[in-house]
Amino acid sequence: MKHLFVLVSTFGLSISHSAVWAAGDAARGAAFFQQCAACHSTTAGEHLTGPSLANVWERKAGTVADFHRYSDALKRATFVWNAKTLDKWLTDPEAFIPGTSMTFPGLRDSNARQDVIAYIKAISEGKAPTLAQRGGGMMMNMQSAHADLKAAPADGQVTAIKHCADTYTVSTADGKNNKVWEFNLRFKTDSSRLGPTPGKPVIVGAGMQGDRASVVFAGPGEISGFVEQACP
Ligand code: HEC
Structure with missing residues (x-):
């Protein structure tokens, strides 16, 4: 009985913990997004190894019109990108969409995922904290890697x-x-x-x-x- 009580209360704690983080923090997400920026621009129409993520929120997966490198696996997908699908995708892309060409091992940390998801949503809403505001040498390098x-x-x-x-x-x-x-x-x-x-x-x-x-x-x-x- 005592054991059961301990279990239940721990469970309760972890639920309220994740509820606190559920919304995610877009500014922190912008920092985590550095891991994505090598392959994804947040400028509409600018495609790198992966498609621009400028407008993916609530968009059907695999449908950015002028991105020509989707895997067949992602093109076959029938869901839209939202908090739930992005959370599964960013946990382990290959497990969620077997055959995807996104060679990214996944973000195991749930808080980091929620922050990145908040950032992706903010980009689509035009409210993203900009890279310039965040500063950071890494981003400068990214930009010069694809300079004009x-x-x-x-x-x-x-x-x-x-x-x-x-x-x-x-x-x-x-x-x-x-x-x-x-x-x-x-x-x-x-x-x-x-x-x-x-x-x-x-x-x-x-x-x-x-x-x-x-x-x-x-x-x-x-x-x-x-x-x-x-x-x-
Ligand atoms: C090594 C390059 C690479 C990295 C790093 C990477 N991605 Fe991707 N991403 C891709 C590729 C390539 C695709 C297209 C996958 C396919 O067609 O199967 C993709 C697809 C996506 C899509 C689906 C877009 C659509 O139009 O349906 C999302 C969302 C996404 N990535 C988010 C992220 C996020 C967030 C990160 C960082 C946590 C990240 N990616 C890191 C290469 C990358």
């Missing part, structure tokens, strides 16, 4: 690419010729509004000190034509 490539500085503007043996020589508008091992140079495309001007690829990456770097083109059709097979 049309505004690249001279040392990022690629004027020519030559390939010889196992080496690319990437010439930039500041007059430098950067030699990069072919295995360390990636070619990417960015057709978003932040992508480079057609015909004006941009090199981004690790300071180009012979380390990994990426040349970003406006579209795939430009790539092979831009690279000249030539030895100095």
Whole structure:
């Protein structure tokens, strides 16, 4: 009897505890959202690895019209995103939607989930605490990771690419010729509004000190034509 009483009162405590947190705190959620920001923008129409989360609240899952990378699993979903479905999703995405392409292990902490959910709701309502207000170096990095490539500085503007043996020589508008091992140079495309001007690829990456770097083109059709097979 005594044991039972202890059990019941503990249960009662945990219920009132979760009730206190049920609403979540959007400002704290904005901080937790840093874990999501690598893959999700909160700007409408800006899609990264995952879709923009600008308007997901009360929207049917898998239906952001101009996001082209949904898994079949999420496209088949028939529910809308609300406090209940987001809580299940953020606990363990793969368990909730087997076959999802969101490779995120989940937020095990219930309070953190409620805070992130409050933040997602606030975004859709246009009341989210903004990243600038929150400050934080992490966010600054996120933003520069997807900066406007049309505004690249001279040392990022690629004027020519030559390939010889196992080496690319990437010439930039500041007059430098950067030699990069072919295995360390990636070619990417960015057709978003932040992508480079057609015909004006941009090199981004690790300071180009012979380390990994990426040349970003406006579209795939430009790539092979831009690279000249030539030895100095
Ligand atoms: C590693 C990248 C990555 C991270 C980190 C990530 N997501 Fe995702 N997210 C995705 C991808 C990819 C999808 C699309 C999944 C699919 O189609 O199966 C997605 C889908 C979603 C959706 C459904 C959107 C829709 O239109 O139906 C929500 C909501 C979401 N993520 C929230 C979050 C939150 C909140 C976090 C942080 C706690 C997070 N994600 C972290 C990549 C990520």
